[in-house]
Amino acid sequence: MTTASPDQLRRMYEDMVTARLYEERLQDEYMEGKRPGFDISTGEIPGELHLAAGQEAAAVGVCHHLRDDDTVTAPHRPHHVAIAKRVDLKRMTAEIFGRETGLCSGKGGHMHLFDPDVNFACSGIIAEGCPPAVGAGLAAKKRNTDSVAVAYLGEGAIDQGGFLESLNLASVHDLPVVFVVEDNDWAISMPKERVTRPDDGSKRADGFDMHGVRVDSDDARAVYEAGGEAVGRARDGNGPTLLEVQVHRRMGHFMGDPETYRPEEDQERAAARDSIDRLAADMREFGIDDQELEEIRDRAANRVDEAVTWAKQQPLPEPEAAHDHAFTNPPEGVTSEEPEFADSGAAAGGDD
Amino acid sequence: MSTPEQEAVGRTATMSDAMVEAVAHEMRADEEVFYMGEDVADYGGIFDSTTGLLDEFGRDRVMDVPISETAYLGAAVGAAQAGMRPIAELMFVDFFGVAMDQIYNQMAKNTYMSGGSFSVPMVLTTAVGGTYNDAAQHSQTLYGTFAHLPGMKVVAPSTAYDAKGLMHNAIRDDDPVVYMFHKRLMGIGWLPAPDGPKTPVPKEDYTIPFGKADVKREGDDVTVVTLGLHVHRALEAAEMLADEGIETEVIDLRTLKPLDRETVLESVRKTGRLVVVDEDYRSYGVTGEIISSVAEADLDSLEAVERVAVPDVPIPYSRPMEDAVIPGTDDVAEAVRSVGE
Numbered sequence: 034m035t036t037a038s039p040d041q042l043r044r045m046y047e048d049m050v051t052a053r054l055y056e057e058r059l060q061d062e063y064m065e066g067k068r069p070g071f072d073i074s075t076g077e078i079p080g081e082l083h084l085a086a087g088q089e090a091a092a093v094g095v096c097h098h099l100r101d102d103d104t105v106t107a108p109h110r111p112h113h114v115a116i117a118k119r120v121d122l123k124r125m126t127a128e129i130f131g132r133e134t135g136l137c138s139g140k141g142g143h144m145h146l147f148d149p150d151v152n153f154a155c156s157g158i159i160a161e162g163c164p165p166a167v168g169a170g171l172a173a174k175k176r177n178t179d180s181v182a183v184a185y186l187g188e189g190a191i192d193q194g195g196f197l198e199s200l201n202l203a204s205v206h207d208l209p210v211v212f213v214v215e216d217n218d219w220a221i222s223m224p225k226e227r228v229t230r231p232d233d234g235s236k237r238a239d240g241f242d243m244h245g246v247r248v249d250s251d252d253a254r255a256v257y258e259a260g261g262e263a264v265g266r267a268r269d270g271n272g273p274t275l276l277e278v279q280v281h282r283r284m285g286h287f288m289g290d291p292e293t294y295r296p297e298e299d300q301e302r303a304a305a306r307d308s309i310d311r312l313a314a315d316m317r318e319f320g321i322d323d324q325e326l327e328e329i330r331d332r333a334a335n336r337v338d339e340a341v342t343w344a345k346q347q348p349l350p351e352p353e354a355a356h357d358h359a360f361t362n363p364p365e366g367v368t369s370e371e372p373e374f375a376d377s378g379a380a381a382g383g384d385d
Numbered sequence: 386m387s388t389p390e391q392e393a394v395g396r397t398a399t400m401s402d403a404m405v406e407a408v409a410h411e412m413r414a415d416e417e418v419f420y421m422g423e424d425v426a427d428y429g430g431i432f433d434s435t436t437g438l439l440d441e442f443g444r445d446r447v448m449d450v451p452i453s454e455t456a457y458l459g460a461a462v463g464a465a466q467a468g469m470r471p472i473a474e475l476m477f478v479d480f481f482g483v484a485m486d487q488i489y490n491q492m493a494k495n496t497y498m499s500g501g502s503f504s505v506p507m508v509l510t511t512a513v514g515g516t517y518n519d520a521a522q523h524s525q526t527l528y529g530t531f532a533h534l535p536g537m538k539v540v541a542p543s544t545a546y547d548a549k550g551l552m553h554n555a556i557r558d559d560d561p562v563v564y565m566f567h568k569r570l571m572g573i574g575w576l577p578a579p580d581g582p583k584t585p586v587p588k589e590d591y592t593i594p595f596g597k598a599d600v601k602r603e604g605d606d607v608t609v610v611t612l613g614l615h616v617h618r619a620l621e622a623a624e625m626l627a628d629e630g631i632e633t634e635v636i637d638l639r640t641l642k643p644l645d646r647e648t649v650l651e652s653v654r655k656t657g658r659l660v661v662v663d664e665d666y667r668s669y670g671v672t673g674e675i676i677s678s679v680a681e682a683d684l685d686s687l688e689a690v691e692r693v694a695v696p697d698v699p700i701p702y703s704r705p706m707e708d709a710v711i712p713g714t715d716d717v718a719e720a721v722r723s724v725g726e
Contacts, residue, residue, distance in 0.1 A: 073575045079518030079704050131518070131703030142520045142702030157522040158480060159452050192451035195483060220452055222428035228451040289575045294427035350701075352709035359698045 035098075035261025037254050039319045043329065045097060045253050046316060049089035049309050051333040052113035055122075056084040056284070058337050059112075059129065063288050071289055077345070079131045080142050083110040087283035090308040091215045092117035094248075094256025095183060095276070098264040104152040104169035104182040106162030109144040110215075111155050114185050120148045126340040132347035139350040140358060160186050160193035163212065167199045170208035170273070181209040181267040188277070189220025191234045200275065204243040209267035211260070212275045217282035217303075222294040238275035247277040251308045254315060281306050394585040399572025401433035403545035403586045407552035408435070408472065410590050412442055415470060418556060421448040421457055422474025422510070431476055432512045432568050432576075454484035458509065462492045462561075465507040470556060475511040478527050478565060492561045493536030506559045508552075513541070514567040514614055514664060515711050517576055521699035524707070526613065528663065529670030531563050532641035538595050539641040541565040543616035546584045547639055550593030557592065567613045581617040596643030600652070604632035607721045608652040610675050611662035612638040615712060619662055622717040631725050641671065646678045650686070653679050657688035658724040662717050667694040689724035693717055 037045065059082065066076030073081065085092075088110070096105065096117035107114040115125055121136065128135025129143045136148050144157035152169070156162040166184035173180045190196055191214055203210040214234050218225055226232065238245025244266065248255050256278050263274035281303035285292045292300070313326055363369070398406070412418045419442075420435060426449040429436040438447045450457040454475060461473035475481060481488060488509065495503050515524030531539050538560055542548040548566065555562035570582040601616055602623050609619045616637045623633035634652050638645065653659050659679060661672040672692035679687060693712045701707055 070577070071575045072577055074517035079707075080702060081519055081523070133703075135703075137702075139703030139706060140521075140699075140701045142518070145520055145522065145702070157520070158483065161483070189452045192453045192456075193483065194453065194455050220423070221431070222424045222426075223449045227449055349705050350703050352705045355701045355706035355709045356696060356698060 035258050035265070037257045039316070039321065041097065041257070042254070042312065042316050042319065043321065045093040045257065046309070046312050046326070047329045047333055048093045048097075048117050049253065049312065050330050051336055052089045052092065052116045053086055053309060054334055054337045055112060055116065056086040058341055060084060060284065060288065062341065073289060078129060078143075082143055082288040083286065084284045084288070085110045085113040087281040087303060087307075088215050088217060089113050090251055090253040090256050091213060091278040091280050094253050094278070095211065095213050095260035095264065097257065098261050099183065100180070101151045102178075102180045104154070104166060104180070105185065106166045106183070107146070107153070107155045107185045108159065108162055108187060108190065109155070109157045110187070111144070111146055111185075115146055115148070115153060118153050119151050120146065120153050121150070122336065122340040123343045126344035127347045130344045130347070131349065132344060133350040133354070134347045138354065138358065160190035160196040162186065163196045163199035167203050167208060167210055170203060170210040170267070171206065173209055174206065179268050181211065181264055183211045183213060183264075185213050185215060187220065188214055188216035188218070188225055188229065188234055189223065190214070191237055192229055197237070200237065200241045200243065200273070203273040204241040207270070207272040209270065210273040211263045211267055212273065214275070214277040215280050216277055217280050218299070219282055219286070219295070221286040221290075233277065235275050235277040243273050243275060245275040247279070249279050251279050251281060251306055251311075253308055253312045280308075394587045396585065396588070397583050398545045398586040399578070400542065400545045400548045400566065400582045401436060401571040401573065403549035404434060404552050404566065405436055405438065406586070407549045407590070408556070409438060409441060411553065411556040412438070412446060417469045418472065419446040419448065419469070420472045420474070421450050421461065423450060423452060423476050425449060425474055430474065432566070432571050433573050434474060434510060434512070434566065434571070454480060455487055458484045459487035459491060461507045461509070462487060462495065462505055465505045465561070466495065466503050470506050472508040472510060472556065475509060477523050478511040478513045479522050479525050481511075481527065481530075489534045489536070493534055496560065497536055504559045505561045508555045508562050508564050510564045510566065512568050513565045514569055515700050515707060516569050516614070518702055518704055518707055520702035524700040526565070526567075526664045528565065528612065528641055528665040531565070532671065532674070536561070537642060538562045539565065540595060540639065541567070541613045541641060542639060543567070543570060543613055543637050544582050544584045545586045547593060547599065547637075549586055550591050551595070551639065553590050554592040554595060565613070569614050579617045581620060593639070595640045596645050597639065598645035598648040599637045599639055600634060600648065601637045602633065602635040604634040604656070606632045606656055607658040607660060607725050608634045608636065608649070608656045609660045609662060609717065609721060610636045610638065610649055612641070612671070613664060615662045615664055615717070618712065618714045619717050621714045622721060625714070625718050626721055631721060633721055644674070644678070646682065649675060650679055650682055654683065654686045657686060659687060659690045660717070660720045660724055661692045662712055662720075663692070663694040664711060665695060666697055667692065668697050670694065691720045691724050693720045
């Protein structure tokens, strides 16, 4: 059992508050320049924006067991996971604002954040971050290191072939991979019960003869315990785990989502179950007082503000930069020279 | 851009309204027609492709499906082979990768491989296109990819009038039809459309044949061949160029498979100058196909040629870079001027 120490609670609280404040700040920033009508193709932040407020516990509870050399793949809703994995917040924010100094030079954007310093990558296609996570686990096993890989996905993604195939591949090779399903009850407008059986997604693990566990409570401490067990199992060479965590979607699927499909009671229920408040209450029981909690919140707020302020001062990329980065090597590969062999068919005039 | 007959209709519709009207008409007429996809029921389609259908037809016929494109697109193939007429929606064309086997090894080939003993009467609807900074995995058109593979009819309307007529034909056709609708043309509240796609649309049902391009603007100097969003950018460029004394003919392909080579050739024989504009990648795509078709059929008719397309890089996220790779009105005008010199 990996019980979180008071210091660990402080660290989780700080990252969770940072992630929440970050999403709330981006929510405001995103609307800049898009009004009076809402035009998605205008404003400071380009493109779609999928915010993760209410899903923080799933991010910190697992990622706080990870080292920089451990790999994380995240889906289209990645900010909270990136923060918990210690992705550079300033450069990530610059990327989201489409700036030249962003993590991906403005090529990727909010759904496609890549930070090799902490082995973090994304895919905007549902469940398609799972196979690369399996690949990171495979590399660790082949090289006999004890690093692990974690793939994040939503509950809607557990119906996707790429996920199911990844479970099998990870299981049959006992790979050090943890699949973390963030169950926020909604695949955009589709409630889980309409599109997925069984209700408890962690049962998918049974069919692949691997460990499966569901944390039903959106509780950072409970996720930390389950995450510690799963990451520890992977690191010790004892194979993969499927971990499903109940979280709550406090915002729309994407900015601009009218959410007309979602009953008001469901929105209220999600808002009422706040894993950050819950963790703060636990911390008070450990003797961490309100003043300290406020200090942590202030620190988080400053960090978010610094990142956003810095990002907005960064230059936009030059249009011509669009042509860079399609390849690492030159198009011709590692050489531009055709070899010459004295006795080759070509030299002999094609006579073989 | 609309004909006198269309004008006489007396009402206009968005492309979304026109598409949905055709689908609803066919669902009323034939109980075997049903629609399935992600977020097509309560949400009404992320890009307004199914607005209001759930209310009229209920969940049996307007089905939300799991995020399992291989399963539900393949299920559409199976239901079609069983004689039903499914319409299955791939939310973004970029997602084709997770289900391509069902699309091109099953849907596209079963008629041929069965020696014609099976038909696959289904429509695969899918949203295409960029211009709103959604980056490399959500902004492609992939016109060339789908048009390249045999066995599918492929349409890409640019106006509400065309969208409705092509949808009626797509649903009634006994072959698989890939119906590619550009997000920017639908008339979605959060993604404002240009003025062009909202056209007069007859209330009654009508069919537009596949493989018939439409000359959206006549001109004697230069031929511009294009489709989808870029029909409107080309028309805008043509207006600019008219002030400079260059008369541009704008051909809207409307259908990629079958391809109306004859209309293109006829126009090039008149103008001698050809510009092909495509929101897909430059190499191995629509631009190359159109130009080589003309060159093959009548090389002497070609005096000058240019293509305007996305250079061979993924679509970048940041606005200055996306604007640089997706052809704009100015890029089209510049190409027309350059072949006109």
